[in-house]
Amino acid sequence: MIQRRHLLASTCLAGLGIAPLARAQSSYKSEYRLSLVVGPGTAWHAGAEQFAKLVRERTAGRINLRLYPGSSLVQGAQDRELSALRQGAIDVLVGPCVNWSGTVKDFAAFSLPYLMPDAKAVDAVLASDALNQDFYAIMRRAGIEPLASGEYGNMQLINAKHRLAQPRDIAGMKIRVVASPMQQDIMNAMKANPTSMSWADAQSALASGAVDGLMLTLEQVQAYKVPSLGQKYISRWNAINELIHFAVANPVFKTWTPEDQQIVRGAAKDAAAELTRLVRKSAASDELLKQQGVEVYIPTATEMAEWKAVVRTPYDKWKASINPGLITKIEQVVAQSAKA
Template structure:
């Protein structure tokens, strides 16, 4: 009799676990939105994060990936608003995509803010990011878990080798939906064009658009050389961060223990993301037919001078205290 009671009690514990999770307010599935699709390090990082969370919480927290911003019909600038409305539970992405909702999210797109990996590492370890910027994210309704490097966003085109700012003049360049990046293109006398990635592929293939900005690993993953975009310029104007966020109300439904497990999983995924982003890709670029040009120090100085007015304009309109702290962290890294 005692043995039978013990077996029944054990079975009740197992069967009762899902009910206990539901009673705590846990969902059966958490919707994770990201802009990119499979094949990119960004997607792999989100996938790795979701897997680590599932394993470390023993299945209590299951995240399902929704790539290509599919939860907002591809409108990546609407992700944060959708999170606030409860449509999205988790975000893995760059804050510039949500800058239309929170202007200060434009900060990390400032041209030449983080010119090299030392600068990125300094920012990732700084209070400017982990305290000041994360507080901005929390006020926007999300809980920041971790951040990793996105990688330099380079300039690609189908027309000609671009070495200096004057070479961009007149080219129609697809950009993300942010006024700052459009201001950069206008400063270079290019023609910035905003469109979804699906529309961009057709426009690039037909020649209706001359070029675009992408990280090199994304250029490889999307095989944009097949769209004629074979000329690559390592201008290193932009280098963003990818952030792992959970909707504030959702995060609060988890136990403190699970909150810690999820945060640790995000940090591990962010570290691996940064490591993957920094892997050399030159050989693969050549194999896919890309022609890569690295501007000289003199030419980089020209690029910096050309976009500096944009930097000054946007710094004045954003959180100058935060940007000053980021600049200080970068300067100390040098």
């Protein structure tokens, strides 16, 4: 009798263990919408594509991520992605948080000029509590479950007019920026004329000469054939190096089993690491750009000091406005990495 009761109890417990799993998986969507700004050919897109592939393979098809490049779910307006995610129109985001900083100002933290001056600093930040605890807590409060982060790459100054060796060289030029007040302030500090527009609009504006230049990573310059749009001068001022974040809407993440949550997180970490590798590989050589008739200029130490000095005012303004405590922690991580 005792053995039979034990068997019945074990059977019931097993049933209870299976039922929640079955219910959880039955609530899975047939497709999860992943939004990103860029299209094929970029390291950013390759990272998102690999993420989707790894998730599909490792969950045996239980979680199927479909990419929507060009922020097509929000008609190309990348600054609306976070709002769309909160409303359920987007399930997964792969991109830099600055695009969503109009909704959450702390998301602009990694856009501060010269915050992360080199790969060593980026690696230190990627491994830090400042990112993985403090910043990720901000993302969670905003309705996003952060999975992993990788390097976006330095956004260099690119234009169709002439070499930009010093800040005064960009004065009066019409420069495309994303919908970020900080980027506008940075351009204003150099007496340039910042113009906010989507990437889709920017391409036609560059081709027609409606804008003179923009900030873009070198791998994106190559992927989008920006020299064919008349952009023949690049200055490696290395001022802004964002992070790309892989994230899922909190309500969606909670519908997945703990096992699948871990699988998705692991896939994001692997994809983020590959993204960082691709970005650095693309930025390592200027040879391909030079073959296309592009002048790639590396400012001298004196000129770099001028670039850093001129953006200090917007840096101080936005540090005070965004989250001074968080940014101080990031600064400390970067300073420590320079000593190592």
